[in-house]
Amino acid sequence: MGDDYLAEPEDEVTQSMWPENIGDKHQRQFRMENFRKDQDAFKDVKFDEKPVHVDFQRLMEMANSEKGVSQMQYFMKHWEYKRANAARLLEEELGLLCQQRKEIEQNKQQILEEQRFQDESYYAVKRHVPILDEVYEDEWKRHSKKNDDLSRSRETKIDADYDSVSYWKERATKLEEKLEESIQRERSLVEKLEENIKNLQSHTPAEEFSGMLKRADYFLHLVLQSAPIVIAHQDADLRYRFIFNHYPTLADEDVIGKTDYEILSGEGIEEMNSVKREVMATGIATKREFAFNTPMFGAKTFVTYIEPVFSKGGETIGVNYVAMDITDQVKRREKMADIRVREAVQNAKETELSKSLHITEETMRAKQMLATMSHEIRSPLSGVLSMTEILATTKLDKEQHQLLEVMLSSGDLVLQLINDILDLSKVESGAMKLESTTFRPREVVKHVLQTAAASLKKELTLEGCIGDDVPVEVIGDVLRIRQILTNLISNAVKFTHEGKVGINLQVVHDKQPGCKIEGGKIHKRAYSGTAITAAETAAVSPRNCDKDNLHCSKHEDAFQNGVPTCENFKEDIEGEEVVWLHCDVYDSGIGIPEKSLPLLFKRYMQASTDHARKYGGTGLGLAICKQLVELMGGTLTVVSKENEGSTFTFVLPCKIPVKEEHSDDPDEVHSSRNDSANSDIEGSFFFKPQMRASLLSPGVSIMNNTKLFGAKLMCYDPPDISDDRKLSSNGFSSTEHNFTNTSTARQPNSVRSTAEEEHDNAMVLELNSQAERVSSSRGDLVSVSGAAPCKVLEEQSLHKKSKCSPTSNKAKILLVEDNKVNIIVAKSMLEQLGHAIDIVNNGMQAIRAVQQHQYDLILMDVHMPEMDGLQATKHIRSFENTGCWDVSVKPEDNRMITDSAISSDCAHAKKQGQRVPIIAMTANSFAESAEECLAAGMDSYISKPVNFQNIKECLQRYLMSQ
């Protein structure tokens, strides 16, 4: 058929093989090539012509739709045009034929005329003029150009003589032949014409249409063959009337005549159908995406174009739709959206982060500023202080020494003040970090009172009382606790004009808030009166006096106090146990009006503006105290009555160090007590700043006397009823002198010992003997008030014994390391090996520790701030060799006040003792070579990170050798 179509005569219009309804623009759109007529464009294309199942009846119906009509109209037009064209061609052909016929007729006429003429001439003029012949021949020639067959006849030659009869005859026959030929030609032309006409008739429009349609169909097939689309037509009931389905899941037979519901089930079908119905109802084409999830082809998304089909009458008779699978695209699109959302979230997070980063940076800058400021203020001050210290080492008389002492302590106070301000801001900014160190509460209390006494300018009694059940050593931030105590004491001193100021430290066994309050009340009552009888004191606060009792008879005391002694021991044994230290700082001062109490702990607030004017001060002290106490997990409360006094009470949790340490340390405490006769560390002790004042200014002897009176009063406090009574019955005069003597005798010694002891070890011995004398004299004095010193001595000797036979497997190790993480790891390992360890953070601290304690082994980090391990080792070795410390690392003065005896004791021990093994912990880096470590006097080294194996081996090696 197609060939036929191509073989159509040279007709330019019909060469377009695409139905013309697609029109010019379509032609452009499809950019179809104009094939030459002899070419079969589809020669190479193989159509797998499938029987298409079409509801033809429906097609007819559709042909009646608007579109169908226009299609038909086009076909008609086209056909008509072609018909007209064919008719024109035929007419032309006919014209040509007519002309030929005419010529032939003319020819015939001529021949006839010639014949006649010949006949005539035959009869009249025999002469023949062959001019016409020539003309005819030309005429034929011209004509024969079109027809070769005819031209050949021109060649016929007449052999006969011209104008003879035979000639004419021959000529006549030839002409006859020509005529015959002509007639034949005419006939053939007619035949052809007829054939043409017949042919024309055979090209019925239907045939042409079907050809064209087939062509279009082929094209459509070709184009759509691999397109992933579904094209379908559905009638008004949404039954499929036609479908082109790329997907081979459904055969056409399964679809035609059915609705979507009958074919598929699942998500999306309902939606699509409702949209289709909507399209039919509104008559507006639409494009939508439908997400299907059917058992047949799973989850897929189709974009579907649905258009309504109208009948001629304008009513909707169905829909056409084209659907394309865009599942992948949708997935990609969703992925993209997801990524975009994540990106947005990420961006938001980033801005948030950068914001917080900014805040952190700001905070850090503020902290830096704080540090810089403290440094700026502190460094000149420390310059002054260190100069003073150096000055103290020069040759000075006693008076100058005392002055320097005060200078140093004042300097310390200023330093403290600066630290106060910085501390408060630190605590508030959350930058305050608490340090855990082992300390002795007794010493702390004593030291605080001592410091207060040093700067005391009033007739006040400073007293301290420490419950016997308070552990010798506890773990806590000693600096901060001392700071709190100093603050409270200095406040108390400031607001007390006569009477006393004191510290009462106890252990709260069951941390009951009721207990605490009760304690506070008791004290308030206790110090409310100026005349305190010892009996009353003993009655209301049994722990004030329990020291003496305890030493006399421990068990009795235990019953008396209602504190089971075993409890104390249990705590000790378990180690790392938390005790609650209850500390009262009381005074008999002006008190605080009740309405001012709430403001008391506020910053920059004092009880009243009057007070501020009168007493000065920043008003920061209590705020810092409260914050510090709370930071340590405790509470700070106050009870006060105007003109009677105030009691500040804080309760703090403190850890008790492990037992080994505990059993070791009292030794030193006791021995120190023994040496310096500071036996009053044990329970309660008193300060008579007057003594110091008298030494400072010997001229004011009258003052001195009155102060001594105060001192005596205070000394009544050691609460033994019998003693008290005795004293009061004896009258003041005799005992007073005794007291004065002993006090004066004792006080300078201790001062001397603090100042000079480390330079002159010989002096210590002398001091010790003096101290012994003092204690014995004091022992005489207090023998009536209790056998405490004797008991103490007894205990000490017991402890000494235990030290003589130490349990060798538990060595005491000093760990010197600045890195917290390393500390915790090493500590855990050492603890697991069963060793007791002390931890310090740099070389300087290591030296201090060595000055105070004896260690079996030192593990020393090399790279540390302040003083590195090599230097520290050198110092320790040099001390071990020479017996004295280098000037730069000599024990600090203010520490010596408390630790003088201990260090001197240690010094003795070390002098006689052996070399402490020092083991370096190196990071194996360029700065820390093993040779250097050994050269500095270290015994060995282990490389970091410390692991269980190498630390164990090392310890075994060095601890066994001892």
Next chain:
Amino acid sequence: MAAAALREQLNALLSSMFASGLVDDQFQQLQMLQEDGGTPGFVAEVVTLFCDDADRIISELAALLEQPIVDFDKVDAYVHQLKGSSASVGAQKVKFTCMQFRQLCQDKNRDGCIMALAVVRNEFYDLRNKFQTMLQLEQQIQAQQ
């Protein structure tokens, strides 16, 4: 039942941390210390301490490197600290990057240091995330029991 699943998850996490070289034998030692020493929470304590410490050091380092004139000695000291800590907990990757960092400090190569800091920070954050997950899992296991 849930505890077992959590434990499995924890083990998988730990073995992946070991496998990827994020932590090394030293970390195993810490775990052994915790188990043998009967000190539950020891690893958590060490890890938390390390994370806080490292975090602090990294921010210190960042601040130092931002200064117009970088104090390389200080930077070096901090990196040394970080290296020590990471070695102690067995944070291998952080340790290695610290070692490289120190080399760059020695060369006083500021840009290199900044880059190294970024690397250290990345490694550390990665590790910290893992550690946090680990601690959470441990806590959950604890809570289940």
